[in-house]
Amino acid sequence: MEQLKDVLVRGTAWGGKIRVFAVRTTELVRELQRRHNTLPTATAALGRTATAGAIMGAMLKGEEKLTVQVKGNGPIGQIVVDANANGEVRGYVDNPEVLLPSNAEGKIDVAGGVGREGYLHIIKDLGLKDPYRGSVPLISGELGEDFTYYFALSEQTPSAVGLGVLVDADGTVIHAGGFIVQLLPGLTDAEITRLEQAVGSMPHVTSLLDQGESPEGILRRVVGDDLTIHDQMDIRFQCKCSRDRVLQTLVSLGESELQQLIEDDGEAEIVCHFCNEAYTFDRAQLEQLLEQARPKPIQ
Structure with missing residues (x-):
């Protein structure tokens, strides 16, 4: 089977009233898993954070960069991800050898690994004298909801965040990816309700990737055909050490x-x-x- 490369698309929808991003990060998460020898629970937690970081990096410009820190009270410890505006991402977890039983839904117990108490910190280097820092308490530990809460509280941008990592029984990363849909001023209550229903009823991100859906196709599942893709960029693991x-x-x-x-x-x-x-x-x-x-x- 042909291996699809990691790519991020960004655009707008509904007459410019929604900003949208979607990304495939399968190869990135595989590389993180290989380098850190993470077990499935840690792989999923690091992969979801790296996916969110990749999208947030795409929201930056030029030489701007950011660091995501997830500091929960679970056995994984701290998760750290660096990303920039050029699609370069790197990251690690304190304790890569975390493997928990599946949760009640039969899924990887990311919240159990991350912990349900703690903080999500975002540090942005925007080329100014001091970096921008935003922090919110973790509200679930599943990470998608935590990033949603961060955007609403710290950046005052209502958003829907979907993050997923599918790991095989032997620890192999099968699929990874995610999306962020951000509501801009001008949406009516009816449009907000329509968007909430679309997000709530769509299949999981990794299910869509498993069906061969592209990042653009994932966005069409959310916003329909009134979608304009402005550009796309490759996403890759890149470390600055030497x-x-x-x-x-x-x-x-x-x-x-x-x-x-x-x-x-x-x-x-x-x-x-x-x-x-x-x-x-x-x-x-x-x-x-x-x-x-x-x-x-x-x-």
Whole structure:
């Protein structure tokens, strides 16, 4: 079967009174699962958060970027996702080895893994002096409802959010994707009711993806044919870490800490939270860094 690439579409509907986004994130979530060896409950929670992050990144412009932090009281611990306006996404969970029994509906128990108490934080770097920060309490832990609550409370934008990750019994990610539909000023009460009914009656996102539905097709399930797609973009896993950045971090530790590291261990291994890439440095390399870290005499 041909593998479909991850893509996000965005547009408007109903005469510009609704803003719409939908995305397929199957390959992204597979890559996150592979890098972090997540078990199904953690895979679904991280995948849903990464999907929401990808869509929220598409709401930004230029070099703007954002970080999503889900801090619930469940066994998964913290979920962190970075995304930007170019479709680049990365993320991790504190505890990837979380596998809970299915919930009462026979689905992955994301809320049990995330926890039903805690906070959803959104930090946006918009190129200003200080980043924008928005926070709301978790209201369900299922994440779709939590992001819906965030948009309503923190950004004053009534929204419908659908997020889904379908995981096979062996832990393989079969499908992942989601949509966000945002209500703009001018909608009548009848139109709002119509939209609520459409969202409430539509199949789950992963069921639609399993049927071969495209992101644009998912949006048509919500808003009908009065839909204008303005553009689309590829979504992909991308981490910003590099050996040079890790070198700079080690040098910034300072002379005394580097000296202690050499004396105690004789080597160092730095592992990136976001991509699990390991960077190793032997004694000779650490001693070179120590020379760089030493204060230079004033000429």
